[in-house]
Amino acid sequence: SVSGVEDTDDGGRIIGTQTKEFAESDSMLVAPETDLCWICHGNLGPKRAEQHQHAPFENGYCTNCHDPHASDFRVLLVQDERDLCITCHPIGPELARLQVHPPVEQRYCTNCHDPHASEWRGILVDNQRDLCFTCHPSVAPLSLKAVQHNPFLYDNCTGCHEPHGSNFMPLLIKNEPPLCYDCHPQIRADFTQASSHPVNERFLDCSGCHNPHAADYAALIIAEDNELCYTCHAYPVRATYDSSAHWTNRLVCVRCHTPHGSAFAPILRRSNPDLCLQCHAWVESHDNQHPVRPVNFDVNAQTGLTCSSTCHDPHGTLYNYMIRNFYYPLDGQCLQCHNGVGVTF
Numbered sequence: 001s002v003s004g005v006e007d008t009d010d011g012g013r014i015i016g017t018q019t020k021e022f023a024e025s026d027s028m029l030v031a032p033e034t035d036l037c038w039i040c041h042g043n044l045g046p047k048r049a050e051q052h053q054h055a056p057f058e059n060g061y062c063t064n065c066h067d068p069h070a071s072d073f074r075v076l077l078v079q080d081e082r083d084l085c086i087t088c089h090p091i092g093p094e095l096a097r098l099q100v101h102p103p104v105e106q107r108y109c110t111n112c113h114d115p116h117a118s119e120w121r122g123i124l125v126d127n128q129r130d131l132c133f134t135c136h137p138s139v140a141p142l143s144l145k146a147v148q149h150n151p152f153l154y155d156n157c158t159g160c161h162e163p164h165g166s167n168f169m170p171l172l173i174k175n176e177p178p179l180c181y182d183c184h185p186q187i188r189a190d191f192t193q194a195s196s197h198p199v200n201e202r203f204l205d206c207s208g209c210h211n212p213h214a215a216d217y218a219a220l221i222i223a224e225d226n227e228l229c230y231t232c233h234a235y236p237v238r239a240t241y242d243s244s245a246h247w248t249n250r251l252v253c254v255r256c257h258t259p260h261g262s263a264f265a266p267i268l269r270r271s272n273p274d275l276c277l278q279c280h281a282w283v284e285s286h287d288n289q290h291p292v293r294p295v296n297f298d299v300n301a302q303t304g305l306t307c308s309s310t311c312h313d314p315h316g317t318l319y320n321y322m323i324r325n326f327y328y329p330l331d332g333q334c335l336q337c338h339n340g341v342g343v344t345f
Contacts, residue, residue, distance in 0.1 A: 034060025050117040057116040065115065082107040097165035103135075104164045112163070128157040145214035150183075152213045160212065176205040187260055195268075196261030204232075209259070229253045237315050244316025256314065272306040276314075300336045310336060 029036055037060075038045065047057070056064040065084060066076045073080050079087070086092075091104065103111040112131060114123050124131055129152070133140040142152070151159035160179060161171045168175040174182070177199050181188045191200050198204050206212075209228060210220040217224050223231060226247075230238045241247050256275060257267050264271045270278070273292045277284060283292065294304030301309040308314055311333065312322045319327045326332035 032060075033063060037062045044116060047117040050119050052119070052121055052123045053117045054115055054123055081110060085109040091164055094162075094165035097162075098167045099169050099171055100165040101163060101171060122163075128155045132157050139213060142211070142214040146216055147218060147220055148214040149212055149220055176207060180206045190258070190260035190262075193261035194263050195265035197259065197267065199260075225252045240313070240316035240318070242316075244322060246314065246316065246322070272308060276307045298337065 031039070056062070062068075063078075065078060067078050068076070071077055077084055086107065089109075094100070094104065103109075109115075110125075112124055114125050116123075118124055120127055126134075129143065142148070151157070157163075158173075160173060162173050163171075166172055168179075172179055177188075177191070190196065199206065209222060211222050212220070214220070215222060221228050226238075226241070256269060258269050259267075262268055264275075268275050272294075273283075276292075283289065291305055292307050294306055296305035297303075298305040298309040303309055311324060313324050314322065316322055317324055319325070321328050323333050325336065
């Protein structure tokens with residue numbers, strides 16, 4: 001290299017400068033950089049055996065991140081850690097999303113990641129569940145629930161959540177229900193049927209009925225039996241159903257309705273009256289019977305004649321036999337259709 005060197009007299013006064021040539025030489029390190037740091041920092045040795053390695057650490061390039069002489073930043077970093085990590089890991093697009101994870105927004109990367117090595121993928125400082133629980137303690141008790149969602153149980157929080165930033169709250173990798181359909185594609189078909197819960201219309205989402213982490217009940221539902229349905233259908237259904245003959249016989253809602261979608265409205269498991277006749281087969285066993293098939297016309301309801309078009313309410317009524325408008329055997333119920341018609345059976 002070439003350098004300007006000052007000439008001085010015997011008294012130390014500068015009398016001129018001259019240019020001198022210096023031959024290139026080694027850095028004079030006492031050992032290769034890849035080994036030198038270990039002389040004093042051997043306590044990091046066990047990190048070399050951990051499964052997931054940060055590339056600079058694995059390759060012994062300590063000075064990529066640390067200044068070997070002095071620094072204005074802690075642990076002799078070459079930059080503020082808020083800026084250092086993003087020189088190799090650009091996360092600008094994630095920071096621009098609608099919701100950013102607070103540690104990422106503040107760029108405190110080492111809150112979640114070990115800068116050297118880790119036993120957990122993503123060089124995390126702990127397994128995903130325990131790491132997330134440190135900031136989300138309200139979720140931790142769910143790990144004791146009887147039924148746990150597979151990603152939650154098997155340490156895969158990032159199976160559903162973006163760790164840095166997302167356009168879908170709460171930091172989801174997709175919005176609902178498409179996120180759920182990735183693992184439950186058979187459910188997507190249910191919601192395309194003629195009658196379904198309005199999940200695809202953004203009126204309701206999957207987590208309205210299912211806890212995405214864990215629950216006390218099968219299928220991760222947030223309440224048991226009819227209590228789940230009553231969260232939306234408390235009035236007027238609950239007011240009459242809980243005192244009806246159907247509930248007396250412990251018929252839960254899903255005995256007749258499918259929770260996702262069906263070819264038969266209102267999300268019935270079978271068509272009416274075939275659904276009713278599963279339990280009330282004797283109705284069609286008599287030689288002389290009232291027609292209950294949609295091929296017959298209900299002149300009162302102006303629709304196909306079924307068990308519930310005019311006569312019975314399957315959710316219960318104030319009257320006996322779950323008749324809609326009058327006590328049996330009063331004639332009022334029948335006269336709704338047969339007032340003056342003169343039809344006999």
